[in-house]
Amino acid sequence: MALTQKKKRKIQNIASGYLFICPVLLGILIFTYYPAVSSFIYSFQSYDGFSKFEWVGLQNFVNLFTRDMETGTVFANTFLYTVITVPLGLFLGYLLALAANMKLKGISFFRVLFYLPCMIPSVASGVLWRDLLDPDFGIMYQIFSFFGLHPTFFTSASTAMATLIWTTTWGCGGGMVLWLAAFKNIGPELYESARLDGANTFQCVTRITIPMSTPIIFYNLVTGIIGSLQVSTTLVMAGSTGGRGPDNSLYFVAVKIYNDAFVRMGQMGYACAFGWVLFVIIGALTFVTFKTNKWVEYGENHG
Amino acid sequence: MKRLSKIFCALLCLTLALSVAACAQPHQGETGDDYEVNIDLDPEITATLRISCEASNDEQRIVQYLADGFNKYYPNVTIEIDPMSGDLVSTLMGYWGAGTMPDIFQISSFNMLNLQDVGIILNLDPYIRAETEAGTFDVSEYYEDFWGLGQKDFDGSQLMIPRAADQVVCHYNAKIIKEASDWCGVDLEGTYIKNGWTWDDFLTVCSYLRDFYDATNRSNNYLLDGFLDWEAVFNPILKSFGVEYFDEEGNCLIDSQGTREALELIKNIIDLRYHGRFSGSQANFAGGQGVFMFHSQDATTQIKNLAIANYMDYEDMDENYYNLVTFPIINEEDPQIGCGVSGYAVSSDSENRDVAWAFLKFMVSREGQNCIADSGKNYPPIRKDMADPKDPENHWGLGLECYNLEAFTWASNHDAISPTIFITARPQRATDMLDAIGVMIGNYVDIGYTLDQAIARGQASLEYWMEN
Incomplete structure (x- = not known):
């Protein structure tokens, strides 16, 4: 039975639609879901990454919480890093955005300048920071030495974390761009009304700019939490200690997962289990963040 | 939308099924030691041999030169x-x-130890047995210490064929030594620096050099790139003080007087500003600023580096600018010099294992060892009969006659080779155990722990990694 013209067109529309989404769909399935499902299965196995598969049930998870002496260290370091860098990044990004939002001559140049670090790959910036902070040849050390200071940067357990947190401020221009976009979406009539009512600049910022940009604060908060819990740049910055830093001071969860998977033999299944625990923690924190987002101002629709 | 959801669910289920199937069907290779071998290859055999090596130009050139030499005997092997x-x-x-393993892959003795139990490396014992029975191969032609570094647990089945007898030597900047000698009026090179020199000799030379550096506006420069955090350097230092890491029952013995003395020795050269921090290479020997470097790297690389540092052509370099000597002996009664070799292993799932073996056999022949040297890397050969670098038949010394290349074979000939054996106590955790020792030393030397604190933590780590 011959198809009617209408049906043919409908099938063509559907087929072309599927064809268009096919690359993305296949990409997600092959490069995201397949490894994710595989790693979930491996997390219940004693798997060495090569040929040894042995079902061990929940043993990997039990070992993670009861036997692994590194678990506490990596979680403590990771949470400490997150607790400090996320608010710090939000605050500094916000300040940068406020500065970059000013109507000044040549401000575009500064916006580019602020955002430039985000365009440098993290590995490259890791190498850069490592060299800048080298306690023998690094220019930062030379500058500090000029003032009679001899900081230890990444070479001492007591200063390594602070140094790493300092280097993360380098990327706060990334959040700035989003905030700038949020600022541009705030209607000028709000500021005009406020001015007519006698509001000063500080009041405009605290009563209009900040409340109206809370969706971006929320977005940056969620992505910041996720990103900082997955931090692994110390693999580059503290490469000589296997990414762990002096006395394990920079040993983060993601670094441990890498070490367990690819450095310690026979631990791929355990690394997968660790990865899933991190996933659950990130999911839980994200869930909590979403559940407590009453402070987010979604504009007129949700006001 | 419903249809899309159904398709997506179906694809997701397919992914799940594929994942489960993939997880349930591990890829297996030949892991036994009684498989059939053919050591009489037809010279006209046609095969393609895939060899993976480190991505550096030097490593690829070595394999290319070996391949060219091998192709003289097996021209149809690509x-x-x-x-x-x-x-x-x-x-x-x-x-x-x-499922795309190369037939042969480059691997260090350390990585081989790490991977020895995962089933990807072919046990080469059947080939060695067959060749030995046929009288076409004799393992006694090779330095036993180095040959053993290619074996499971360093004394079991042959899993890797080492390509050289790399041992740690002391490279030095002869130009700076001569300048310092003129400055202090003591012939440092002639008096102290010779093969078999002692740690005291080394410290004496360093003392003169430190004064020289301080007097010539180089007080911020260090003398030595010691690579002290590398096991091939710190292990011989510890062993020189009689340190044992574990007893036969696996009990940790690191808390000893020997460990304390070894850590003091390391801290001493840092406190005296001969060496920078425990980890790293802050003297910049390669850039012509440091005087000494402890490493097993070949001499050619150092000559090239120092030629650049001195704005000279490689051909114009001689013993007045660079030379090498043995690693300083700490305990003359029990000399210890570190080593660690690179070599090649055959994949356990290789379909060309006979050809792969023939290639490796060629590599350790006189001709194969000369191929490596001809590629530009003057590694000390693993063959005992090629030890003399001044013999023109041994290409590893060609063009380098003015240098003290004998430093590269001194330890082999004086029973001073000190492989990092203790990690065989738990090969799967070799990295962690080496880290534990490195962290223990760093905690004392760099971070400021007391000796007792550093050793206690080191011991706790070693004990943990023995059990986990």
């Missing part, structure tokens, strides 16, 4: 070089998982 960049273990995992 050799494809597949450079591996990044981490070896993860790269091999990718190859293995995808």
Whole structure:
């Protein structure tokens, strides 16, 4: 039975639609879901990454919480890093955005300048920071030495974390761009009304700019939490200690997962289990963040 | 939308099924030691041999020169070089998982130990047995210490064929030594620096050099790139003080007087500003600023580096600018010099294992060892009969006659080779155990722990990694 013209067109529309989404769909399935499902299965196995598969049930998870002496260290370091860098990044990004939002001559140049670090790959910036902070040849050390200071940067357990947190401020221009976009979406009539009512600049910022940009604060908060819990740049910055830093001071969860998977033999299944625990923690924190987002101002629709 | 959801669910189920299937069907290779071998290859055999090596130009050139030499005997064997960049273990995992393992892959003795139980390396004992029975191969022609570094637990089945007898030597900047000698009026090179020199000799020379550096506006420069955090350096230091890491029952013995003395020795050269921090290479020997470097790297690389540092052509370099000497002996009654070799292993799933073996056998022949030297790397040969670098038949010394290349074979000939054996106590945790020792030393030397604190933590780590 011959198809009617209408049906043919409908099938063509559907087929072309599927064809268009096919690359993305296949990409997600092959490069995201397949490894994710595989790693979930491996997390219940004693798997060495090569040929040894042995079902061990929940043993990997039990070992993670009861036997692994590194678990506490990596979680403590990771949470400490997150607790400090996320608010710090939000605050500094916000300040940068406020500065970059000013109507000044040549401000575009500064916006580019602020955002430039985000365009440098993290590995490259890791190498850069490592060299800048080298306690023998690094220019930062030379500058500090000029003032009679001899900081230890990444070479001492007591200063390594602070140094790493300092280097993360380098990327706060990334959040700035989003905030700038949020600022541009705030209607000028709000500021005009406020001015007519006698509001000063500080009041405009605290009563209009900040409340109206809370969706971006929320977005940056969620992505910041996720990103900082997955931090692994110390693999580059503290490469000589296997990414762990002096006395394990920079040993983060993601670094441990890498070490367990690819450095310690026979631990791929355990690394997968660790990865899933991190996933659950990130999911839980994200869930909590979403559940407590009453402070987010979604504009007129949700006001 | 409903249809899309159904398709998506179906694809997701398919993914799940594929994942489960993939997880349930591990790829297996030949892991036994009684498989059939053919050591009488037809010279006209046609095959393609895929060899993976580190991605550097030097490593690829070595394989290319070996391939050219091998092709003289087996002209129809095509050799494809597949450079591996990044981490070896993860790269091999990718190859293995995808079923695309190379026939031969480059591997260090340390990585071999790490990978010895995962089933990807072919046990070469059947070939060695067959060749030995046929009288076409004799393992006694090779330095036993180095040959053993290619064996499971360093004394079991042959899993890797070492390509050289790399041992740690002391490279030095002869130009600076001569300048310092003129400055202090003591012939440092002639008086102290000779093969078999002692740690006291080394400290004496360093003392003069430190004064020289301080007097010539180089007080911020260090003298030595010691690579002290490398096991081939710190292990001989510890062993020189009689340190044993474990007893036969696996009990940790690191808390000893020997360990304390070894840590003091390391801290001493840092406190005296001969060496920078425990980890790293702050003297910049390669850039012509440091005087000494403890390493097993070949002399040619150092000559090239120092030629650049001195704005000279490689051909114009001689013993007045660079030379090398043995690693300073700490305990003359029990000399210890570190080592660690690179070599090649055959994949356990290789379909060309007979050809692969023939290639490795060629590599350790006199001709194969000369091929490596001809590629530009003057590694000390693993063959005992090629030890003399001044013999023109041994290409590893060609063009380098003015240098003290005998430093590279001194330890082999004086029973001073000190492999890092203790990690065989738990090969799967070799990295962690080495880290534990490195962290223990760093905690004392760099971070400021007391000796007791550093050793106690080191012991706790070693004990943990023995059990976990």
